[in-house]
Amino acid sequence: xxxxxxxEHDAIEALYFAYRAFTAEPxxxxxxxxxxxxxxxxxxxxARTPAVTVxxxxxxxxxxxxxxxxxxxxxxxxxxITQTPDTQDKRVRRLQLTPKGRKLExxxxxxxxxxLRRAFEHVGAQDRRAWLDTTRAxxxxxxx
Amino acid sequence: xxxxxxxEHDAIEALYFAYRAFTAEPxxxxxxxxxxxxxxxxxxxxARTPAVTVxxxxxxxxxxxxxxxxxxxxxxxxxxITQTPDTQDKRVRRLQLTPKGRKLExxxxxxxxxxLRRAFEHVGAQDRRAWLDTTRAxxxxxxx
DNA sequence: GATTATATGTCAACTATATTGACTTACTGG
DNA sequence: CCAGTAAGTCAATATAGTTGACATATAATC
Numbered sequence: 001x002x003x004x005x006x007x008e009h010d011a012i013e014a015l016y017f018a019y020r021a022f023t024a025e026p027x028x029x030x031x032x033x034x035x036x037x038x039x040x041x042x043x044x045x046x047a048r049t050p051a052v053t054v055x056x057x058x059x060x061x062x063x064x065x066x067x068x069x070x071x072x073x074x075x076x077x078x079x080x081i082t083q084t085p086d087t088q089d090k091r092v093r094r095l096q097l098t099p100k101g102r103k104l105e106x107x108x109x110x111x112x113x114x115x116l117r118r119a120f121e122h123v124g125a126q127d128r129r130a131w132l133d134t135t136r137a138x139x140x141x142x143x144x
Numbered sequence: 145x146x147x148x149x150x151x152e153h154d155a156i157e158a159l160y161f162a163y164r165a166f167t168a169e170p171x172x173x174x175x176x177x178x179x180x181x182x183x184x185x186x187x188x189x190x191a192r193t194p195a196v197t198v199x200x201x202x203x204x205x206x207x208x209x210x211x212x213x214x215x216x217x218x219x220x221x222x223x224x225i226t227q228t229p230d231t232q233d234k235r236v237r238r239l240q241l242t243p244k245g246r247k248l249e250x251x252x253x254x255x256x257x258x259x260l261r262r263a264f265e266h267v268g269a270q271d272r273r274a275w276l277d278t279t280r281a282x283x284x285x286x287x288x
Numbered sequence: 289g290a291t292t293a294t295a296t297g298t299c300a301a302c303t304a305t306a307t308t309g310a311c312t313t314a315c316t317g318g
Numbered sequence: 319c320c321a322g323t324a325a326g327t328c329a330a331t332a333t334a335g336t337t338g339a340c341a342t343a344t345a346a347t348c
Contacts, residue, residue, distance in 0.1 A: 006253060006254075006257055007257075008253075008256070008257035008260045008261060009192070009253065009257075010276060011260050011275075011276055011279070012188075012253065012256050012257070012260070013192070014276055014279040014280045014283055015162075015163065015166060015279055016185075016188075017280075017283035017286070018159075018279045018280070018282035018283045019159065019163045020206075020283075020286065021282055021283050021284075021285050021286035022159060022282060024286060024287060025287070036332095036333065036334080037333095037334085038333080038334060038335090041160075044156075044160075048153070048157070053295085053296095054295075054296060054297095055294090055295065055296080062164075063334090063335075063336095064335075064336065064337080065295095065296075065297075065298095066297095066298080066299095066335085066336075066337085067334065067335050067336075069296095069297070069298075070333090070334085071333095071334085073297095089294090089295085089344075089345070090343080090344060090345085091294065091295045091296070091343065091344045091345070092294095092295065092296085092344095093295080093296070109150060109152075109153065109156065110150075112152070112156050113150055113151075113152035113153075113156070115282060115285050116152045116155050116156070116282070117152060118281070118285055119278050119279075119281040119282040119285065120278060120281075121281075122277075122281070123274055123277060123278055123281075126270075126271075126274075127270075127271065127274030127277075127278065128274075128278075130267055130270075130271030130272075130274045130275060131155075131274060131275050131278045131279070132154060132155055132158055133266075133267060133271075134263050134264060134267055134271065134272075134275045135155070135158040135159055135162045135263075135275070136158045136161075136162070137262070137263040137264075137265075137266070138162035138165055138166060138259060138260070138263040139158055139161035139162045139164075139165050140165075141165050141259050141262055141263065142161070142164065142165035142168060143168060143169070180303095180304060180305080181304090181305085182304080182305065182306090197324085197325095198324075198325060198326090199323095199324065199325080207305090207306075207307095208306075208307065208308080209324095209325075209326075209327095210306085210307075210308085210326095210327080210328090211305070211306050211307075213325095213326065213327075214304090214305085215304095215305085217326095233315075233316070233323095233324085234314080234315060234316085235314065235315045235316070235323065235324045235325070236315095236323095236324065236325085237324080237325070
């Protein structure tokens, strides 16, 4: 590497390679089911937010409903996710993982957790908290 | 957020949102020139590795030469990058940023550096090093 | 009760980014 | 001379996203 005038260049590069490594193993697991990263994100947020609505998912993922439609349809038809109308407002559809969906989502999260655990292995609890705080600070810099 | 059985879930989510925030501003700058993330990666690695060859770029980016061809052609024809045959081995093409390419790449790196600086603002030098070490450890976990 | 607003779904056309396979051109090196 | 290597190109295909237009069902409001 050359041209290190900027002290943040190391971090830019590290984050690029880290993210690529971080998504590689989930991508391999998903590919076995003929699924991709778009399906992963849906599975992830439905797992983290049970009974999430389609609209909430759109806000979180920041994609158009047309972009959500195709991977979500696939997850519904392959029985990874179920959809039930809200009891109060029947226009709203609430999403849940099926046991099959939970199993796949768990495999994906386990793979990523394992990578993080290995990355944290040689740093202390203080450093671990520093990593999370900094990474969250970065998230928070998203433009409105 | 629910279902926090796994202590790494916070980190998985933070990294997803951090990476999205981190690429958003470069994406906006690139879009003004009608370019995308593929062009950014090429500009970045040509900037960091002057006189890099096409083959080295393919190895670094881990994409097919057909996937590289179209964005690289665009960067050459729009004079962001120049291509000169190696003096020793005339089959090899060495890539360099033009002043125009350096200017764009610098704008992109500056935007990302600024985000990192802001994220690091409230953590100490020790924590900063911890973040970089951990993120690099994550990069290093890529399967061969 | 009629109208308006909201939540979701769907079709269509387009773009960007990637893949694999097949082939060409130019050059290198034994 | 010939085999191998570096790069480029064409074609077909897949995925993931966009915007625009429109449909349907339900809720909320005047």
